[in-house]
Amino acid sequence: xxxxxxxxxxxxDDVLDAWLDGRTARHAAHVxxxxxxxxxxxxxxxxxxxxRTVPVPQPPPDACTAILAALKPPLPAHAWVxxxxxxxxxxxxxxxxxxxxxxIASQARGAVVGGVHRRPDRQPVRDAWVVLLRxxxxxxxxxxxxxxxxxxxxxxxxGAYDALLIGVGSPFAAPVPVSVQPDRTARLPLFxxxxxxxxxxxxxxxxxxxDRDGLPVAGALVVLVQAGRVAGVxxxxxxxxxxxAAPAAGAVTVWSYAPGCERTHLDAAVSGSVAPVQxxxxxxxx
Amino acid sequence: MASGVREGSAPTCGGxxxxxxxxxxxxxxxxxTAVLGRLREGDRSAFETVLRAYHxxxxxxxxxxxxxxxTAADITQQTFVRLHRFRRRIDPRRGVSSWLFTxxxxxxxxxxxxxxxxxxVVRRLKPSVVRDPAEGVATGEAVxxxxxxxxxxxxxxxxxxxxxxxxxxxIARIVGCSPGAARVKAHRARERLKELLRDALE
Numbered sequence: 001x002x003x004x005x006x007x008x009x010x011x012x013d014d015v016l017d018a019w020l021d022g023r024t025a026r027h028a029a030h031v032x033x034x035x036x037x038x039x040x041x042x043x044x045x046x047x048x049x050x051x052r053t054v055p056v057p058q059p060p061p062d063a064c065t066a067i068l069a070a071l072k073p074p075l076p077a078h079a080w081v082x083x084x085x086x087x088x089x090x091x092x093x094x095x096x097x098x099x100x101x102x103x104i105a106s107q108a109r110g111a112v113v114g115g116v117h118r119r120p121d122r123q124p125v126r127d128a129w130v131v132l133l134r135x136x137x138x139x140x141x142x143x144x145x146x147x148x149x150x151x152x153x154x155x156x157x158x159g160a161y162d163a164l165l166i167g168v169g170s171p172f173a174a175p176v177p178v179s180v181q182p183d184r185t186a187r188l189p190l191f192x193x194x195x196x197x198x199x200x201x202x203x204x205x206x207x208x209x210x211d212r213d214g215l216p217v218a219g220a221l222v223v224l225v226q227a228g229r230v231a232g233v234x235x236x237x238x239x240x241x242x243x244x245a246a247p248a249a250g251a252v253t254v255w256s257y258a259p260g261c262e263r264t265h266l267d268a269a270v271s272g273s274v275a276p277v278q279x280x281x282x283x284x285x286x
Numbered sequence: 287m288a289s290g291v292r293e294g295s296a297p298t299c300g301g302x303x304x305x306x307x308x309x310x311x312x313x314x315x316x317x318x319t320a321v322l323g324r325l326r327e328g329d330r331s332a333f334e335t336v337l338r339a340y341h342x343x344x345x346x347x348x349x350x351x352x353x354x355x356x357t358a359a360d361i362t363q364q365t366f367v368r369l370h371r372f373r374r375r376i377d378p379r380r381g382v383s384s385w386l387f388t389x390x391x392x393x394x395x396x397x398x399x400x401x402x403x404x405x406x407v408v409r410r411l412k413p414s415v416v417r418d419p420a421e422g423v424a425t426g427e428a429v430x431x432x433x434x435x436x437x438x439x440x441x442x443x444x445x446x447x448x449x450x451x452x453x454x455x456x457i458a459r460i461v462g463c464s465p466g467a468a469r470v471k472a473h474r475a476r477e478r479l480k481e482l483l484r485d486a487l488e
Contacts, residue, residue, distance in 0.1 A: 020472070
């Protein structure tokens with residue numbers, strides 16, 4: 001990282017980072033003795049002072065009141081009973097009568113269970129992922145780590161689904177169609193071909209998955225595809241954040257599979273740069 | 287956490303601030319785990335306490351990100367409406383500050399990307415920055431223009447760092463990147479700002 005004031009001192013970047021984070025004690029002795037670091041710090045202080053010469057933006061005076069007024073007011077007790085208990089109960093009765101039991105029967109859910117095995121020795125694969133798609137909507141994401149290569153999707157609406165098998169190093173293959181029937185469990189055996197020894201992944205790609213409201217999505221599967229093969233897999237944390245590494249520089253396609261959202265993908269190029277390639281996903285919710 | 291006030295240099299922001307802009311996990315005065323617990327349960331007075339404590343902070347962040355007070359007020363309102371709607375996702379032990387900044391940052395970024403405002407702002411403000419960063423009002427314009435010309439992620443990191451006093455680890459959580467990436471963004475932003483504001487800095 002170049003710096004205008006930076007001289008030959010190798011510690012300048014570390015010192016500046018520590019200083020900015022308020023950890024001044026550790027490097028105090030070094031800074032006192034090092035002209036390069038002192039110059040870098042004073043250059044930063046000048047910039048920081050200049051940035052603070054801008055007048056502070058002032059919020060509109062009645063903004064908080066307007067926000068409070070925009071929220072739904074709390075209901076009085078009798079209104080609460082009427083709107084929250086009686087009205088829904090009546091609506092439920094009307095719905096049940098109107099639609100009838102045949103309608104309820106057609107809402108019965110189905111399930112998909114299966115296992116992932118490796119060709120040709122049929123050993124269970126514990127580090128694979130299975131994504132269940134209904135059109136472009138992600139109906140579920142399952143890891144095979146928990147149950148000896150097995151996976152399970154429950155509570156599925158009847159219909160046609162596609163199962164996408166994802167194993168690091170394996171080709172990013174076409175999805176396998178599977179049909180879900182009411183009150184039935186569909187069996188889905190999946191197989192992975194042997195994986196060639198992969199070169200270690202070291203080029204970072206990271207970002208976050210958030211829905212269209214800007215709220216982070218936790219537990220979304222992010223898959224990095226390079227040269228037609230799955231080069232890396234990660235899941236998002238509670239902040240919706242993920243980090244993967246690509247094994248080689250070049251073009252990559254990164255897919256996000258957030259349950260309940262549409263699958264989305266972004267194309268990017270990774271280079272040998274230190275900074276991670278930043279790819280943020282905003283999948284629409286279904 | 288360093289709670290925004292660096293040693294020996296409180297972010298006074300032009301001398302108009304009476305309160306540090308940044309918020310520690312406990313937040314500004316009056317917002318503690320008990321208040322956040324009641325907020326989770328839907329207590330209106332707890333929400334109002336959090337709103338009045340954090341509204342100016344989030345507004346200032348949005349105004350600096352967007353360069354437009356009207357849109358910033360709108361984004362701030364959306365942020366707090368989301369806080370009210372998704373209040374059960376708040377963990378009182380972790381505070382509400384990072385959550386609010388994350389949502390506000392996502393909303394600002396989404397707004398700028400949707401409107402394509404970023405490119406227009408850069409086109410409009412960049413020449414004046416390079417040409418005439420004089421003192422007084424002109425310096426303020428130059429700083430605003432220089433900030434607006436930064437890429438969105440670098441702008442967010444710089445504003446959180448310089449005006450709200452967050453550490454790189456906290457910024458990483460808010461922006462959604464690793465602490466190392468936050469440092470790199472901060473470095474690049476600093477170099478770019480030094481370049482753009484060279485005349486004003488001398």
